[in-house]
Amino acid sequence: MSEAIRNLEPKVVWNHFADLNAVPRPSKKEERVIQFMVDFGKNLNLKTIVDKVGNVIITKPATKGLEDRQTVVLQSHLDMVHQKNSDTIFDFDKEGIKMLIDEDWVTADGTTLGADNGLGVAAIMAILSSSNLKHPNIEALFTIDEETGMTGAMGLEGGILKGDILLNLDTEEDDEIGMGCAGGIDITAVRTYSEEEIPKNSTAYSITVKGLNGGHSGMDIIKGLGNANKIMNRLLFDGFTNFGLRISEINGGSLRNAIPRESFALIIVDTISKEAFLLETKLLINNIKDEFLTLEPNLVVEITETNNPKSIVELGVQEGFLKSMYAAHNGVYRMSPDITDLVETSNNIARVIVKDGKIKIGCLTRSSSESNKLDLASSLKSAFELSGFDVTLSGEYPGWQPNVNSAILKVVSNLYENLHGDKAHVAACHAGLECGILGQNYPEMDMVSFGPTIKGAHSPDERASISSTQKFWSFLVAILENIPKK
Structure with missing residues (x-):
């Protein structure tokens, strides 16, 4: 079924997602996926580092004509929640996720799918590997251990990132733009x-x-x-x-x-x-x-x-x-x-x-x-x-306190309405996003969160919408093309 997944549109995103889902990546056991991301970045000849706690940071220069735009941090977490039905025989430490297609949904066979936050990771990989997409300077931040303590975000030191804007790709409704979240x-x-x-x-x-x-x-x-x-x-x-x-x-x-x-x-x-x-x-x-x-x-x-x-x-x-x-x-x-x-x-x-x-x-x-x-x-x-x-x-x-005067929030909200004819649902959520933690060491960084529609996250019923992933990808590409100047 992995080949059928790879033929879904946008192929570049689903192919990276399939590659990622072949790598076991439980929280606090991210050694293999960290190495996977390091190899990915180095194979593209992009500057790739691993910080002291295990976060992977890959940088990519702006495409021609967008060098004067603000630097964007694209951020998603590498780990996934491992849940399975009691009657499912599956070893998360050794096996890749077995994916299935059910009409407009991609799901897994008796386990969590890892779309949270694997689709965000895959979309960033697609940006990094592209040769024709327009974008400003990119810092791709892949954090670890989001699901069981957010220790990756907590351990990220100030000064490593130079970006002005952070796009967190970990929201689970495609008509929602996140501007705040709960602490825990x-x-x-x-x-x-x-x-x-x-x-x-x-x-x-x-x-x-x-x-x-x-x-x-x-x-x-x-x-x-x-x-x-x-x-x-x-x-x-x-x-x-x-x-x-x-x-x-x-x-x-x-x-x-x-x-x-x-x-x-x-x-x-x-x-x-x-x-x-x-x-x-x-x-x-x-x-x-x-x-x-x-x-x-x-x-x-x-x-x-x-x-x-x-x-x-x-x-x-x-x-x-x-x-x-x-x-x-x-x-x-x-x-x-x-x-x-x-x-x-x-x-x-x-x-x-x-x-x-x-x-x-x-x-x-x-x-x-x-x-x-x-x-x-x-x-x-x-x-x-x-x-x-x-x-x-x-x-x-900590939670992420909403900033209704956020400049990037206005840009993203207006762009969503221009693309779809309807206003996005701008809201805070009750989930724990890493933005609040990252904002402690990067208080001047302007942040928003968005992503494709994912249902049943953290359960074996987790599923990701195929059509929504197409919508999310188009939205992300458009946002990168419209990042404000420095």
């Missing part, structure tokens, strides 16, 4: 527990929550989608309260920036109560399915009798854990009072692991308000600390 902070709660023996006359069950949409924990949080960790906790709390359910293991969610699609638990109940437990739990499952029927029609919850585990969680710790999980906020916390339909502050309870005497809960809190970001982080910290958890706050990064 990671909340991690951990504690240990004593492993207790299984009581006599116990029956064990495995509980599986699956079939949820998942998605981007920033852009999709407003949809009110199901969170597998919260649904699982609801089931376990009910079983504990009414039937003395005891937990052996939990494995829920995966990445901090992906809404959890699946959760798995191993539990026991007193054998004498198992029939009543199953009846009550199945009624609760039906209620949950009814609640999510419109948003999550494919939600599946399975309870299967299994062999008794070796141990269970200490009783007092289990009770505190379940109550903390219930108390911890998940989803939209506050809408923006200034921008219609924009989430200001949210939290994603992304990862829950209970196993071998240790509990670990991972959350990602986002906000365009620094004070509300810390307010929600403190609320979550308090909920977990009340149950004896040790809580750390880490990976904090």
Whole structure:
């Protein structure tokens, strides 16, 4: 199917995307894709450097007639979110993405596609490799580790870039021009527990929550989608309260920036109560399915009798854990009072692991308000600390404050309207873009963000629109031809 992808228009973009998707590029394991980009730049005889944290910077001189224009930084991130369906056999560390075409969409076979932000990378590669496109001086900035900490953007030192304008190619609606984004902070709660023996006359069950949409924990949080960790906790709390359910293991969610699609638990109940437990739990499952029927029609919850585990969680710790999980906020916390339909502050309870005497809960809190970001982080910290958890706050990064007087924003907005006859949707977003971080060391750089339409980012349902990619490419080319003079 890779050959069919390569024949899509614009071929130059899809061919570079296919080449990129053949290279494994998980966050924090970008060595291979860094070398790929270095080889790419050097093969074009363009100045190529790797900074101290691993960002790749490739520079290309202006084409004839555009030497007097402002220098443009084209920026995208190299890493991608690795998510797959539980029944998909795929090794992200060794295999290239298997792509498929479904009408106007390019998708992947049971995994994330990597269009976030691979299509941005591919478009920049197409600019760098072109021999006939008109453009000003270009600094191509390929950052690392955007998805799990933005450490590439954080580690980029001031003075390396000389550009006046930055075009971030990481927005996921082709009629949107980004002028601001949310900041974020990671909340991690951990504690240990004593492993207790299984009581006599116990029956064990495995509980599986699956079939949820998942998605981007920033852009999709407003949809009110199901969170597998919260649904699982609801089931376990009910079983504990009414039937003395005891937990052996939990494995829920995966990445901090992906809404959890699946959760798995191993539990026991007193054998004498198992029939009543199953009846009550199945009624609760039906209620949950009814609640999510419109948003999550494919939600599946399975309870299967299994062999008794070796141990269970200490009783007092289990009770505190379940109550903390219930108390911890998940989803939209506050809408923006200034921008219609924009989430200001949210939290994603992304990862829950209970196993071998240790509990670990991972959350990602986002906000365009620094004070509300810390307010929600403190609320979550308090909920977990009340149950004896040790809580750390880490990976904090700032938001990108909107600049309604941005010169490049006006140029890009006017150009979009001239090309398409309609005004673009100029807005801030609830995702974490690197512009806010980059702006700390480059405060004078004028920035906007745009990109092709991508749906289901951070989930195996990720797909990129073919027609939208054509639109995005034409828009990018036109913008480079119309960069203002110095």
